[in-house]
Amino acid sequence: MKRVDEARRAYRQGDPDAAARAHEMNRIAAEEPHEQERGKYLSDAVLGASDGIVTTFAVVAGVTGAALSPTIVLILGLANLLGDGLSMAAGTYLGERSEVDYQQKERERELWEVRHFPEGERAEVREIYRKKGLSGEVLEQVVEAITADEERWVETMMREELEIIEERKDPLRAGLTTFVSFLVGGAIPLVAYILAGLFPALAAHGFWASVVITALAMFTVGSMRSIVIHKPWHRAGLEMLAVGGLAAVAAYGVGYFLRGLAS
Template sequence: MEFELEHGHSREAIRARLARDPGISYLRDWIYGGIDGVVTTFAVVASVVGADLSSRIVLVLGLANLVADGFAMAAGNYSGTQAERDDYDRLLAVERKHIAIVPDGEREEIRQIFGGKGFAGDNLERIVDVITADESRWAKTMVVEEYGLAPTPRSPALAALSTFAAFIACGLVPLITYLWGGGLIPCVVATGLVFFSIGAIKSRWSLTNWWRSGLGTFGIGMFAAALAFWVGFGLKTLFNLSAG
């Protein structure tokens, strides 16, 4: 059986690959924004249809939720990612202070961290000497190994932009297909395809089969939409009973 390798393993290919800055993934932000955008606008459509209200209400509520919720999601993601970055900077400053005040203690931490990874004897001491020879490398190593933080913090602005762009792009699909596509059935079909596509695309970065990942996301999204429909339908029934 032949396998296709993701990258080359010659000396030159390895040197070139490791010389590049490590890539930062915003996949989570795209997936998060895309799914939430579809659920948000389809929930508006489903609940309005369930309540038997006019299409004008779908347009007003759909666009209002699309913009407001998209911005709120992006702002929340920006704040959360900024908090992660601030935490990284804070811990980096803490480690630099500890290195300056108690270098022997910090050196022992490096020794025990890499000793726990299986290094021992002269090999372990050489690792300790190399890492602690550079204060910046020493502090960054401590932040990653002691606190488990990512070595390259993500950009809050790019995280927020990714979420907002995916939210708007995917969230427009249920709204457009309902208003200009002929009603609820085309909207349901298009929304289901978006859910499935998001799941299938994200399988590119996992070991799950594309169709299994697509069906999983499809099931989650359609369940959320069904809840919205039945809430709208239930409220309509309740109001009708109250009026009667």
């Protein structure tokens, strides 16, 4: 969401004027729902791409450390892309599906209680806002306003009593977003080997070309993570590069010390 991103940037920069512009009433009222919808799946895309790059390059580094042929790199790299990509997508789908089911069950329970035990639920609303510091006539007005509308009443119980903020994220779309971004990110370390297959003169430099391409991709995708984790882009990029590099070095070392098993 552009307005929220501006508010975050203003906070990081300590700019009260920019923060005030981000909180103008006309901008808050004009915020479109589809902007929020896109933001729901941004984390799936960025994290899927980053995992794809790191895990596939770890395979590339491990196979290279074992001194196996570039063909093996492609075979294992592509197998990792499909296997890990499907696994991540399934995990994302099942996680989101479980969360949606849990929220729905809790909402149904709260609605049932509101309809069958209204006085008890009204007392819970009163206690919630009493603990927030309200009392007397103001407290009763708040309770009356909330309980006058069934949907608002249930929403309040979900948020204030159960601390559940319903995101309404589509599990299938989240899983597909993760899968596609994993495939796109994970294909990057294999680009040099694919080009080496098309142009034999590049075969001797396939690994180092992959190192350069992957390092640039890691930093770029890591920088994009700053949108999700709200860190400075350069720090997020360097963190991603460091984690990916560490994984690659570890995989290369394992392949190097076990290369005799492949002969």
